[in-house]
Amino acid sequence: xxxxxxxxxxxxxxxxxxxxxxxxxxxxxxxxxxxxxxxxxxxxxxxxxxxxxxxxxxxxxxxxxxxxxxxxxxxxxxxxxxxxxxxxxxxxxxxxxxxxxxxxxxxxxxxxxxxxxxxxxxxxxxxxxxxxxxxxxxxxxxxxxxxxxxxxxxxxxxxxxxxxxxxxxxxxxxxxxxxxxxxxxxxxxxxxxxxxxxxxxxxxxxxxxxxxxxxxxxxxxxxxxxxxxxxxxxxxxxxxxxxxxxxxxxxxxxxxxxxxxxxxxxxxxxxxxxxxxxxxxxxxxxxxxxxxxxxxxxxxxxxxxxxxxxxxxxxxxx
Amino acid sequence: xxxxxxxxxxxxxxxxxxxxxxxxxxxxxxxxxxxxxxxxxxxxxxxxxxxxxxxxxxxxxxxxxxxxxxxxxxxxxxxxxxxxxxxxxxxxxxxxxxxxxxxxxxxxxxxxxxxxxxxxxxxxxxxxxxxxxxxxxxxxxxxxxxxxxxxxxxxxxxxxxxxxxxxxxxxxxxxxxxxxxxxxxxxxxxxxxxxxxxxxxxxxxxxxxxxxxxxxxxxxxxxxxxxxxxxx
Numbered sequence: 001x002x003x004x005x006x007x008x009x010x011x012x013x014x015x016x017x018x019x020x021x022x023x024x025x026x027x028x029x030x031x032x033x034x035x036x037x038x039x040x041x042x043x044x045x046x047x048x049x050x051x052x053x054x055x056x057x058x059x060x061x062x063x064x065x066x067x068x069x070x071x072x073x074x075x076x077x078x079x080x081x082x083x084x085x086x087x088x089x090x091x092x093x094x095x096x097x098x099x100x101x102x103x104x105x106x107x108x109x110x111x112x113x114x115x116x117x118x119x120x121x122x123x124x125x126x127x128x129x130x131x132x133x134x135x136x137x138x139x140x141x142x143x144x145x146x147x148x149x150x151x152x153x154x155x156x157x158x159x160x161x162x163x164x165x166x167x168x169x170x171x172x173x174x175x176x177x178x179x180x181x182x183x184x185x186x187x188x189x190x191x192x193x194x195x196x197x198x199x200x201x202x203x204x205x206x207x208x209x210x211x212x213x214x215x216x217x218x219x220x221x222x223x224x225x226x227x228x229x230x231x232x233x234x235x236x237x238x239x240x241x242x243x244x245x246x247x248x249x250x251x252x253x254x255x256x257x258x259x260x261x262x263x264x265x266x267x268x269x270x271x272x273x274x275x276x277x278x279x280x281x282x283x284x285x286x287x288x289x290x291x292x293x294x295x296x297x298x299x300x301x302x303x304x305x306x307x308x309x310x311x312x313x314x315x316x317x318x
Numbered sequence: 319x320x321x322x323x324x325x326x327x328x329x330x331x332x333x334x335x336x337x338x339x340x341x342x343x344x345x346x347x348x349x350x351x352x353x354x355x356x357x358x359x360x361x362x363x364x365x366x367x368x369x370x371x372x373x374x375x376x377x378x379x380x381x382x383x384x385x386x387x388x389x390x391x392x393x394x395x396x397x398x399x400x401x402x403x404x405x406x407x408x409x410x411x412x413x414x415x416x417x418x419x420x421x422x423x424x425x426x427x428x429x430x431x432x433x434x435x436x437x438x439x440x441x442x443x444x445x446x447x448x449x450x451x452x453x454x455x456x457x458x459x460x461x462x463x464x465x466x467x468x469x470x471x472x473x474x475x476x477x478x479x480x481x482x483x484x485x486x487x488x489x490x491x492x493x494x495x496x497x498x499x500x501x502x503x504x505x506x507x508x509x510x511x512x513x514x515x516x517x518x519x520x521x522x523x524x525x526x527x528x529x530x531x532x533x534x535x536x537x538x539x540x541x542x543x544x545x546x547x548x549x550x
Contacts (some may be wrong), residue, residue, distance in 0.1 A: 304522025
């Protein structure tokens with residue numbers, strides 16, 4: 001058993017995370033020197049999950065969210081997708097292992113992966129609406145969010161959801177408010193089987209290693225850790241029985257990365273675009289300085305008057 | 319005989335010193351300025367969300383949320399307003415053989431040597447390219463814009479389609495702002511032009527210098543303004 005995080009003291013403690021710990025802010029320059037804190041991570045061991053949805057309930061409860069009553073859609077996945085209120089969601093997949101012909105029930109807790117290289121943050125146009133703390137947590141600042149939905153396009157995992165009520169983006173915060181006072185996320189606290197554990201990223205990798213060894217000894221020869229390098233690694237990691245094919249777990253991306261289209265849009269387009277517009281304006285100004293105005297001459301007016309007068313006389317009118 | 323392609327409703331000559339030529343009707347001018355104001359507001363609000371260094375421009379619209387809300391609606395206004403302009407102006411903007419000549423002598427155009435250019439209809443090739451460029455880009459912008467209109471249309475397309483729409487929207491916006499710069503610069507550079515869109519009139523000399531073919535057509539047609547001769 002992974003040693004549980006002790007309950008907090010009742011005495012007030014200084015927060016462990018603040019604005020001074022931001023390593024990245026959306027649509028802003030790099031913050032000045034930040035003392036890097038030990039990166040944290042949540043490890044979700046899919047092989048230990050029993051699908052009880054205690055994590056989903058704990059998430060709603062801690063974050064004071066209320067999911068609308070939905071309709072049954074034929075699966076255990078409920079609600080059918082992430083919503084602005086459901087920041088985490090158990091996704092249930094029935095998968096027949098072609099090697100053993102066994103039905104395997106794959107239950108993956110979906111939610112923000114807290115990428116080291118966050119696509120949402122790169123796509124966000126509102127300064128400071130998306131931030132990354134030095135411990136790796138990627139968080140949304142709703143006071144600054146403008147509801148444009150760019151984060152949705154930037155995310156390689158299709159996680160953020162825009163509320164139709166307040167038009168702001170919502171996703172898992174990794175319970176940054178709890179982590180700031182030395183606690184683990186609410187979902188981890190509620191998990192009855194320790195399928196969710198929380199600690200430093202190093203600890204989590206070590207713990208995952210033991211789990212993978214155990215799974216391999218039980219015949220899951222492709223068991224492994226999901227910490228995709230395409231996004232610089234993530235601060236939410238999975239232990240998967242079949243780490244060679246993540247996509248069987250309700251479409252977990254095999255090789256997630258920020259879309260090259262988003263990179264092109266937020267990279268070269270942004271700078272070249274401003275440059276081209278600036279150049280056009282400058283070229284106009286230069287042309288005017290060099291060539292001067294294109295003026296109508298008195299001869300032009302005289303020619304026009306002559307032509308109009310000829311017309312008048314041929315029109316038979318004085 | 320059918321009327322020349324480039325004579326638009328309201329175009330007329332008033333003899334005098336100088337000769338005055340009606341170029342744009344009141345309707346056309348109102349239509350133009352609604353489009354112009356929309357385009358400028360769209361450019362400002364769009365640029366605010368395009369580059370972080372311009373985010374402060376959201377303050378002009380009441381903040382980031384308001385900018386995000388209002389930008390697409392201004393786009394809708396522009397789309398319909400421009401559609402009106404398109405219906406007014408498309409015929410006079412059809413490509414003619416003298417436009418090719420004008421394009422080949424672009425050096426003379428830039429140098430202001432009008433005497434080396436062919437006589438032109440109501441619009442020169444540059445104006446026609448602005449017209450067709452705006453028309454094409456506005457179609458691209460409204461289409462890609464609807465795809466990325468999060469509040470109402472997010473559920474109709476895939477995220478991958480929305481990513482493409484974002485890139486296309488940004489590129490088309492840069493292009494249309496450049497076309498707009500050309501349009502505005504030409505109006506400033508060629509003196510006597512702006513009154514066409516304010517008072518609706520240009521002088522005969524301006525018409526003679528820049529759009530002589532159109533001017534001749536106006537003079538030889540019976541459209542001599544309100545004091546003109548009646549049809550036989």
